[in-house]
Structures are given as C-alpha cells and as structure tokens.
Amino acid sequence: MSDALAGFEKPEDPDLLVGIETSDDAAVYRLSDDIAMINTVDFITPPVDDPYWFGQISAANSISDVYSMGGRPVTALNVVMFPSKHLDMGVLREILKGGHDKVIEAGACLVGGHSVDDNEPKYGLCVNGVVHPDRVITNAGAKPGDALVLTKPLGSGVLFNAVRAGKFEFKVLERETLPIIASLNGTAMQLALKYELHACTDVTGFGILGHSLEMALGCSKHIHIEYQALPFYSGAYEMYKRGETTGSNVANRALVARHTLVLSRTLTKEQEELLYDPQTSGGLLIALPADQAGELINEMHSAGLGVAVRIGEVTDEAVGLTVR
Structure with missing residues (x-):
C-alpha cells in the first residue's frame, strides 16, 4: 500500500502524532493534552478451518496494533467478508463469537461493523484505542545500547x-x-x-x-x-x-x-x-x-x-x- 500512496499529499496537522511515514502499526491522533486516539484496521483469511479459532486469532491480531503503540483498546468494529451462499451462517456466528470473546477479554467494546458477500471468508477488526500523547510508543525510537x-x-x-x-x-x-x-x-x-x-x-x-x-x-x-x-x-x-x-x-x-x-x-x-x-x-x-x-x-x-x-x-x- 505504501507504494500506491507514493506522491499523495501528507496531512499537515500537528495533532497527527503517527501517520504512515515509518510504516508503524497504527495511526495516532491527539484529541487533547491528555488523550490521543489510536486507529487501526486489519483482517485476514482463515489460518485454520475451525471458525472459532479463526475469530479469536484474527481479533487478537487486530487488537495487537493498539498494544504495540502503548495504548489501551476501547472499541472494535467487525470487518467481515463471507460467502453466504456457500457456507452455513452458523460458521459466521462462530467466527464472530471468537472475535467477540477476544474483544471482551481485552476489556474493549464490540460496537458493530460491516459485512459484504465474498467468495472467501475474511475477518478482522477496526480497533480504536487511547493513549497519553506523551506516552506513544512507535517502531522508530530504538537507541544504540x-x-x-x-x-x-x-x-x-x-x-x-x-x-x-x-x-x-x-x-x-x-x-x-x-x-x-x-x-x-x-x-x-x-x-x-x-x-x-x-x-x-x-x-x-x-x-x-x-x-x-x-x-x-x-x-x-x-x-x-x-x-x-x-x-x-x-x-x-x-x-x-x-x-x-x-x-x-x-x-x-x-x-x-x-x-x-x-x-x-x-x-x-x-x-x-x-x-x-x-x-x-x-x-x-x-x-x-x-x-x-x-x-x-x-x-x-x-x-x-x-x-x-x-x-x-x-x-x-x-x-x-x-x-x-
């Protein structure tokens, strides 16, 4: 995606603390002196056939980007692609249950989402988190030693x-x-x-x-x-x-x-x-x-x-x- 975005005008907003410049795990935007929001989205194809494990793994994978920025997940939205004409809706329910259970385990709220009919199942989350603006952890701050x-x-x-x-x-x-x-x-x-x-x-x-x-x-x-x-x-x-x-x-x-x-x-x-x-x-x-x-x-x-x-x-x- 970074190649596709090459040449696009970059936001000139002092409150955008982390954008796409260093290929970091999530975006971070300062809302106040004490709160910055973390935004990330990720979805995957099934790594295993078991739908409940698929939901858990994908949700943990999505939520991880908030943790890696030093933040706390707050809300999550389901991102679903599912072949409803070929797979039983019970399979989808198990996928969503796995994701739901992992979001609850993270102490966040699952608040909705979006789905489309697709030829192959895909599932993930759009996750929003919070962090103090002065305590954001990026992938770019490592030091010698x-x-x-x-x-x-x-x-x-x-x-x-x-x-x-x-x-x-x-x-x-x-x-x-x-x-x-x-x-x-x-x-x-x-x-x-x-x-x-x-x-x-x-x-x-x-x-x-x-x-x-x-x-x-x-x-x-x-x-x-x-x-x-x-x-x-x-x-x-x-x-x-x-x-x-x-x-x-x-x-x-x-x-x-x-x-x-x-x-x-x-x-x-x-x-x-x-x-x-x-x-x-x-x-x-x-x-x-x-x-x-x-x-x-x-x-x-x-x-x-x-x-x-x-x-x-x-x-x-x-x-x-x-x-x-």
Whole structure:
C-alpha cells in the first residue's frame, strides 16, 4: 500500500502524532493534552478451518496494533467478508463469537461493523484505542545500547500451511500453538510500559527480519539478531525441511534484500526460511535499555509469558540488519 500512496499529499496537522511515514502499526491522533486516539484496521483469511479459532486469532491480531503503540483498546468494529451462499451462517456466528470473546477479554467494546458477500471468508477488526500523547510508543525510537525482547515464538506461517497440506496434525497445533497465537499482547505491553521503553512493533506478516528492518529504518540504526536466541514453534523447522513454505517468504526475503543484511553465521536453507516466515498475531518486539531487559523478561515469565526472550541489540552502525 505504501507504494500506491507514493506522491499523495501528507496531512499537515500537528495533532497527527503517527501517520504512515515509518510504516508503524497504527495511526495516532491527539484529541487533547491528555488523550490521543489510536486507529487501526486489519483482517485476514482463515489460518485454520475451525471458525472459532479463526475469530479469536484474527481479533487478537487486530487488537495487537493498539498494544504495540502503548495504548489501551476501547472499541472494535467487525470487518467481515463471507460467502453466504456457500457456507452455513452458523460458521459466521462462530467466527464472530471468537472475535467477540477476544474483544471482551481485552476489556474493549464490540460496537458493530460491516459485512459484504465474498467468495472467501475474511475477518478482522477496526480497533480504536487511547493513549497519553506523551506516552506513544512507535517502531522508530530504538537507541544504540538497547536490547531487543521478543514475546512470542516464530514459525506460525509454515505450520498453518502444513496443516492445510496434511503434513502437520491440527490437534497438535491446537494443543501446543494456537493458545499462544490467539493470546493477547496486552499483558506484555502493560509490563513493558513500567520500563524505559524506546520502541515497539508486533511481528506479523513481514516476519522477524522484515519487522526488525522497519525498526532499524525508523531509528536509522543497526539491529543485530542472535539466531540461537530466537524461539520457534515446535515443528516449524521440520516443516521447512519437508518442503513446506508460505506464499510470503519470497516477498519478505525481497523486502529485506533491498537493504543491508549480513549473515555472520552459517544457516541452513530451512533456518533462513524461518527468518522470513510470516506471523499471524505474533509477539511484540520491544527495544529498551539493555540493563533493564533481564528484569522485564523475569516479570514476563512470572506473568505466564514464558517464551519472552532477549534476541538482539541495537548499535550505532550503518542502517541494516545482522544475523549472528
């Protein structure tokens, strides 16, 4: 979309605190000295066949953009595309129930929405949140000396495709992986805001390298990723070894290739593919002073976010990425 918007006149409004300039997760507009509103919209095709899981995952994915800006979700509107002539309306009800339950869990209000008849189901939310204008967290504020903390594993993209291809059991995915994917990022952000948080984004469709690159470009610094520290969902590596992939890996690789990427360690083809694997409702990627990272991770573990881990650092080098 950024290419399609190239050349459009940018808003000259001092109250627009976050627009499209740094490919951030949501827009932020100041309403008063104490309140700014966060606006975001996202919808996806079904990552799994189960309609209730689909609704939960999509809603968590949409709400995450408000959390990644440091905000609190307040209202949500359903965005629905559904083939009413081909699927039973009970399927739609289960999708909407999953979304409703996740919005309620987030402490927000589901207040309506819009639907159209389409050939393929799609579902998501337009989410509105609030944040103090002086406490907005963007993806562009990381500083040299910051540590990077990731709060969820990687590899959901290939697992979703592997289930569709019959190479991975849905029961295993449902038991081990879907509860993490569908979990909200609210607790992680609530804990992170107690620290000197410099930047944040959620890891979604561009994969860990794509979203790390956005953070590096936003702050004009260099990001180092420790491959051995990266958490992956069980089975993801094995699925790449069995020849499974996603429709986004090639595009994500091309996106990163436009900029400086240094692989300072030898990786197998499958290990590399995991770096470009697109996430749905992924974790937060948080930049904060290195001496605060350990305490934050310990707090996250105590709060049940056992996967939270330090995965890298920000340095004052030329803009780019290094995987070591």
